[in-house]
Amino acid sequence: MDSSAHSDAARPVLEGPDIARVLTRIAHEIVERAKGADDVVLLGIPTRGVFLARRLAAKLEEITGRKIPVGSLDITMYRDDLRMHPPRALARTEIPSDGLDGRLVVLVDDVLFSGRTIRAALDALNDIGRPRAVQLAVLVDRGHRELPIRADYVGKNLPTSLRETVKVQLDEEDGRDAVLLGEKQASPAGER
Amino acid sequence: MMRHLISAADLTRDEAVLILDTAEEMARVADRPIKKLPALRGRTICNLFFEDSTRTRISFEAAEKRLSADVINFAAKGSSVSKGESLKDTAQTLEAMGVDAVVIRHGASGAPYRLANSGWIDAPVINAGDGTHQHPTQALLDAFTMRRRLLGPDAGIGQDLSGKRITVVGDILHSRVARSNVDLLHTLGAQVTLVAPPTLLPVGMDSWPCDVSYDLDSTLPKSDAVMMLRVQRERMNAAFFPTEREYSRRYGLDGDRMAKMPEHAIVMHPGPMVRGMEITAEVADSPRCTVIEQVANGVHTRMAVLYLLLGGNEPAVSHARPVESESK
Numbered sequence: 092m093d094s095s096a097h098s099d100a101a102r103p104v105l106e107g108p109d110i111a112r113v114l115t116r117i118a119h120e121i122v123e124r125a126k127g128a129d130d131v132v133l134l135g136i137p138t139r140g141v142f143l144a145r146r147l148a149a150k151l152e153e154i155t156g157r158k159i160p161v162g163s164l165d166i167t168m169y170r171d172d173l174r175m176h177p178p179r180a181l182a183r184t185e186i187p188s189d190g191l192d193g194r195l196v197v198l199v200d201d202v203l204f205s206g207r208t209i210r211a212a213l214d215a216l217n218d219i220g221r222p223r224a225v226q227l228a229v230l231v232d233r234g235h236r237e238l239p240i241r242a243d244y245v246g247k248n249l250p251t252s253l254r255e256t257v258k259v260q261l262d263e264e265d266g267r268d269a270v271l272l273g274e275k276q277a278s279p280a281g282e283r
Numbered sequence: 284m285m286r287h288l289i290s291a292a293d294l295t296r297d298e299a300v301l302i303l304d305t306a307e308e309m310a311r312v313a314d315r316p317i318k319k320l321p322a323l324r325g326r327t328i329c330n331l332f333f334e335d336s337t338r339t340r341i342s343f344e345a346a347e348k349r350l351s352a353d354v355i356n357f358a359a360k361g362s363s364v365s366k367g368e369s370l371k372d373t374a375q376t377l378e379a380m381g382v383d384a385v386v387i388r389h390g391a392s393g394a395p396y397r398l399a400n401s402g403w404i405d406a407p408v409i410n411a412g413d414g415t416h417q418h419p420t421q422a423l424l425d426a427f428t429m430r431r432r433l434l435g436p437d438a439g440i441g442q443d444l445s446g447k448r449i450t451v452v453g454d455i456l457h458s459r460v461a462r463s464n465v466d467l468l469h470t471l472g473a474q475v476t477l478v479a480p481p482t483l484l485p486v487g488m489d490s491w492p493c494d495v496s497y498d499l500d501s502t503l504p505k506s507d508a509v510m511m512l513r514v515q516r517e518r519m520n521a522a523f524f525p526t527e528r529e530y531s532r533r534y535g536l537d538g539d540r541m542a543k544m545p546e547h548a549i550v551m552h553p554g555p556m557v558r559g560m561e562i563t564a565e566v567a568d569s570p571r572c573t574v575i576e577q578v579a580n581g582v583h584t585r586m587a588v589l590y591l592l593l594g595g596n597e598p599a600v601s602h603a604r605p606v607e608s609e610s611k
Contacts, residue, residue, distance in 0.1 A: 178595035
């Protein structure tokens with residue numbers, strides 16, 4: 092994914108146990124704000140948002156004792172830079188069988204940066220159903236928004252410069268849990 | 284991904300698998316209340332059909348519309364072509380109108396290739412069947428149907444068809460479907476056996492990557508999928524077999540023959556079927572027959588091809604461009 096962050100100088104800002112604690116806190120916040128999380132549906136944005144959504148769902152199930160519907164939402168074809176790159180491989184969109192109409196949808200992603208991914212996700216949601224409300228949970232908010240979008244649940248606010256890269260590694264995909272902050276190598280700006 | 288899709292033989296194994304994987308995701312859109320994706324918004328695609336076709340044209344049109352493209356349908360009947368206009372002039376007219384891609388079906392083998400390489404037109408060209416040459420999207424939808432049925436929709440992701448035994452029966456001589464399938468299935472690792480009377484096999488088949496047999500009954504027990512081809516009466520300009528009844532007896536698929544196939548094996552047909560000729564109604568209506576599924580899968584597969592050819596930045600940039608780059 093974020094291939095530009097593979098420098099040795101990348102320094103971890105969150106380790107495995109931190110990520111677990113952060114997700115537990117977000118789960119409690121969701122239950123608190125949604126007054127019991129009765130109608131919550133978690134939708135992860137591929138790739139790593141999906142793993143985070145599944146982990147959050149497991150935590151929510153622990154807290155509420157109920158099954159929490161969890162799915163994934165691929166935003167590839169809704170991206171505003173679709174025409175600026177070669178066609179990208181599609182990821183899986185999996186909507187829980189009860190649908191999204193009238194539910195509280197919590198979008199889950201790893202890093203919130205420009206906000207363009209989330210705008211695309213809102214457009215994609217529009218074609219799938221009409222939730223009661225849409226909220227956003229992210230593991231890291233690194234700032235530099237280019238659209239009027241904010242997260243409702245933030246794991247860690249990470250002030251960064253545009254010359255830095257933030258890379259999230261998750262056990263399911265990368266074999267370890269960590270959030271790494273590195274220096275950007277000479278790659279074009281505005282990615283992600 | 285290449286710029287045009289002219290022949291199934293042009294696809295590498297990885298490209299073909301990527302198309303099938305993309306088609307799998309496209310198939311899921313069909314279950315949604317709003318069956319529409321924005322990927323090709325603002326792109327104009329012309330369906331240029333010089334030869335009659337119902338299902339291929341409708342299938343392409345459905346795929347284009349589901350991807351939000353603007354569609355122009357062009358049938359040679361009732362157009363300037365019937366007044367004597369050449370392919371070159373038609374192409375240049377379309378180019379001047381700002382068409383972003385051309386889907387072409389033509390009675391002459393090689394017409395799409397000519398269109399793609401002539402410099403008459405800049406837009407990507409997708410072959411929707413040319414003469415007795417190629418019909419690559421048909422081969423892709425057939426491979427997609429096989430992978431779904433033999434491996435499963437989810438288990439098949441990222442997989443090819445290695446080790447699967449596919450038998451294609453019937454009028455190989457006139458069949459662009461057979462040629463495309465032999466090429467693509469070979470690329471995907473399957474073993475293809477062609478079964479036909481000797482008169483309906485083309486000359487120079489030694490170089491094809493497949494086996495040939497004249498005996499259907501001995502091939503059936505060793506098949507994971509059996510594809511029946513229509514006997515193309517409109518192309519039959521010589522006596523290829525004595526009577527239709529004899530053909531049907533030796534090379535038609537009926538219930539007794541289907542019983543010789545392995546339990547899991549499927550019966551395929553690119554349509555249109557001639558019931559009573561190459562396939563009996565009993566077989567055509569059995570749950571093992573995937574004809575209707577193939578039609579539905581045709582839309583998904585064509586969506587995948589259109590997205591991968593046109594969904595990104597200007598396709599004119601380069602010939603072989605990596606498809607899987609970073610996704611975020």
